Amino acid sequence: MSEKSNRARINGKTGENIKSWLIMLPGLLLMTFFVWEPLFESIRMSLYKTRNVELVRFIGLDNFVSVVGKDDFLQALVNTFTYTFWSLLIGFGLPILLALIIGETRRGKGFFRTAAYLPNMLPGLAVIILWSAFFSGEKSGVLNILLSKLGVPTQSYLTNYHLVIPIIIVIATWKGAGATALIYMAGMSSINAELYEAAAIDGATVWQRILHILLPAIRKLAGTLLILQIISVFQIMYEPMVLTKGGPDNASLSLMQLMWQYAFGGAMNYGKASAVAVIVTLILLAMTAVYSYFNRRESDWE
Amino acid sequence: MNKLCKTISLVLALCFLLASLPLAAGAEEVIDENLTCTITLGNWPADTAPDAEKALFEGYKATMAKQYPNVTLVPDYYSYTLSNYVPMAKGGTAPSIFQPPFTDPQLLISQHLVGDVTDALEAYGVLDKFSPSYVEMLADENGRIYGLPRDGYVLGMHINIELFRQAGLVDEAGLPIYPKTLQEMAEYGQIIKEKTGKAGLVFPASETYGGWLFTNIAWNFGCVGENALEYQDEDGRWVCNFTSPQCIAAMEFMRDLKWKYDILNADATTTDWAGAHSLLGTGEAAMNFAADDSVDQPTANKGLPVQDFALIPFPAGDAGRYALAGGTCYMFAPDITAEQGIALMAYLRIIGKLPFLDDAIIAGMRADYAAKRDRGAPVIPAISAWNDEAYNAAKQAIVDEYSNVDMRLYADFFDSLSEGTITLKSEEPVFAQQLYRELTAVIQRMITREGADVEKALKKAEESFQEYLDDEINDY
Numbered sequence: 001m002s003e004k005s006n007r008a009r010i011n012g013k014t015g016e017n018i019k020s021w022l023i024m025l026p027g028l029l030l031m032t033f034f035v036w037e038p039l040f041e042s043i044r045m046s047l048y049k050t051r052n053v054e055l056v057r058f059i060g061l062d063n064f065v066s067v068v069g070k071d072d073f074l075q076a077l078v079n080t081f082t083y084t085f086w087s088l089l090i091g092f093g094l095p096i097l098l099a100l101i102i103g104e105t106r107r108g109k110g111f112f113r114t115a116a117y118l119p120n121m122l123p124g125l126a127v128i129i130l131w132s133a134f135f136s137g138e139k140s141g142v143l144n145i146l147l148s149k150l151g152v153p154t155q156s157y158l159t160n161y162h163l164v165i166p167i168i169i170v171i172a173t174w175k176g177a178g179a180t181a182l183i184y185m186a187g188m189s190s191i192n193a194e195l196y197e198a199a200a201i202d203g204a205t206v207w208q209r210i211l212h213i214l215l216p217a218i219r220k221l222a223g224t225l226l227i228l229q230i231i232s233v234f235q236i237m238y239e240p241m242v243l244t245k246g247g248p249d250n251a252s253l254s255l256m257q258l259m260w261q262y263a264f265g266g267a268m269n270y271g272k273a274s275a276v277a278v279i280v281t282l283i284l285l286a287m288t289a290v291y292s293y294f295n296r297r298e299s300d301w302e
Numbered sequence: 303m304n305k306l307c308k309t310i311s312l313v314l315a316l317c318f319l320l321a322s323l324p325l326a327a328g329a330e331e332v333i334d335e336n337l338t339c340t341i342t343l344g345n346w347p348a349d350t351a352p353d354a355e356k357a358l359f360e361g362y363k364a365t366m367a368k369q370y371p372n373v374t375l376v377p378d379y380y381s382y383t384l385s386n387y388v389p390m391a392k393g394g395t396a397p398s399i400f401q402p403p404f405t406d407p408q409l410l411i412s413q414h415l416v417g418d419v420t421d422a423l424e425a426y427g428v429l430d431k432f433s434p435s436y437v438e439m440l441a442d443e444n445g446r447i448y449g450l451p452r453d454g455y456v457l458g459m460h461i462n463i464e465l466f467r468q469a470g471l472v473d474e475a476g477l478p479i480y481p482k483t484l485q486e487m488a489e490y491g492q493i494i495k496e497k498t499g500k501a502g503l504v505f506p507a508s509e510t511y512g513g514w515l516f517t518n519i520a521w522n523f524g525c526v527g528e529n530a531l532e533y534q535d536e537d538g539r540w541v542c543n544f545t546s547p548q549c550i551a552a553m554e555f556m557r558d559l560k561w562k563y564d565i566l567n568a569d570a571t572t573t574d575w576a577g578a579h580s581l582l583g584t585g586e587a588a589m590n591f592a593a594d595d596s597v598d599q600p601t602a603n604k605g606l607p608v609q610d611f612a613l614i615p616f617p618a619g620d621a622g623r624y625a626l627a628g629g630t631c632y633m634f635a636p637d638i639t640a641e642q643g644i645a646l647m648a649y650l651r652i653i654g655k656l657p658f659l660d661d662a663i664i665a666g667m668r669a670d671y672a673a674k675r676d677r678g679a680p681v682i683p684a685i686s687a688w689n690d691e692a693y694n695a696a697k698q699a700i701v702d703e704y705s706n707v708d709m710r711l712y713a714d715f716f717d718s719l720s721e722g723t724i725t726l727k728s729e730e731p732v733f734a735q736q737l738y739r740e741l742t743a744v745i746q747r748m749i750t751r752e753g754a755d756v757e758k759a760l761k762k763a764e765e766s767f768q769e770y771l772d773d774e775i776n777d778y
Binding site for chain 1 (some may be wrong): 383384385388389391392409413415499507508509510567568569570571572574581586733734735736738739742743746747749750751762766769770773774
């Protein structure tokens, strides 16, 4: 191949590259302005003493030391992991189960699909207010009224520090499970029907079909949704903020809510708020890295 | 019903219009045509606001245009919160005037986020008419003024008389036998809980509300002067003091309200200010620590008839009788010019927020009280933030004209103010919101864990708030 044709090929490639970059440019600019700049600004702010949004002086890791050294941080960290634990316990299997049941339904599948998704269409705050009436500890609370029919005396739920996180997770799951179930349904629908037929000919039971065909087929999807769920629950904020205000006695305080408190809860300390945000980001990055590592190893084995 | 609502709305709109007409008519002459500037006015009624309210503000705008033809008014729907204000102030987009609560001025002043209007106030001759406690709240350490009181309130207690009646706590005249002391409040609350099954006291112990109310209880237990919850030492350093015997006693009392007397509402830790009013108004609780400026909440908003509602003074403690005096104020963007300062004072005079009287302002008050009466809110005298006798007397005369309540149900509250049997206090001087947050956490621990250690919890809160004070003021 002559030098001339080589150069022409390189020029052609460069031209294509420039076009590609030009196509990406608006997106990159928006990402830079709305995502990366605030992200780096937040990291920078976490290293400064601040007066509202002004950077007063560089203080290194002092904000981190101060934030981590307080009881409410430890409490919020433990709570956030507790939220994640309960979310996985209550909310991880439920969408799969929902998807399975709806998938196996012979009649009215569209109705059940819509019904499962419906809570997700309700505004988040409306859902919280709805459930706060359900779990109200007053005599007029819906759950208390129902339980009183069974002779159970009036109970307080949202002021019980053992119950408050599971209750919030039940509410979040009620709202979000239907949407996740739809994703699983889409995953399940892509499984080759011949596999089921072959299994049926071999005399496999429903349970065996689920165990040996369906679950392996959706395993990767479940893995992705698992990490997304952990990331999402780790950032839980408005549910405890509206329902319990982080109480009682910080029992439902999440890391994101702690960040909000530093910034807007009266302290107006954006430096410390940024420090909490950076810590949350680091934890999530670490968890994602662990997931990616195992995922890659699994792919290598395959 | 719809027809009735429409008719009432029309009548109200007419009242407001009539109120604004003389204002415009009586102020035909130009006051200053050399004053040239633009001012943006926060809290302008939204498009969804009642027509009457919108008409009223349009009337103000028209008057301003006549009196100051070269001042441009820019309406802004902005409603203040600390979190939304800071970026606006820093970005130079804050409205020229906005309305924060009295908890925030000192923070905004210390952070240089508000404008100085001392010279403009002096030019209007109202500087010396401020109630001194309000001046203290709205000035910096050099005495420069950054805000004006919009309205004031004093914390007392709202009473649901029907529950008192059911519990047998009424005299021969049918008036409630109400608690004069905090101890009586606990005991009466217990009687009410036993007789009616409803909460004796609703205590909103969420976010910062619990700490906010608790400071009042603490003052009555003696957390004032040298035992104050926060004070400046000889070196000028701010010191947090939650572990004084007085504060510990007050918190133990708080704990007893739950575990000894059991008079609190079930969901105290999730109840906020609005929720507390709702519980009192709907008959789920008999007593609520609340002020004179929110008497419409349980009544007009939640349906409690005005004859079943009373406002009483804050119950006394062993160390005295103190109550919080606060309210909402007007503050100004940090970058306002001298001309804008003068124009803003002119606007405040026109809307009747400076202590000047004219027919238009009186008509406005009339319309306001008529509207209150029509929607079932108690028409009672407002606590004035101005030391101006003529102004205050005129307001009282109008109240008497529109009164819809038995003033015996309010007499002790107002008498305690005029006779000085209650000592008014402003909020804790520095970083009150953060202080409330720390104390609320302690209260939540006390009322959700029966065996919680009061002293230990207060010690932890003290350390945390001291670190905050060191960080924000002492070592700044």
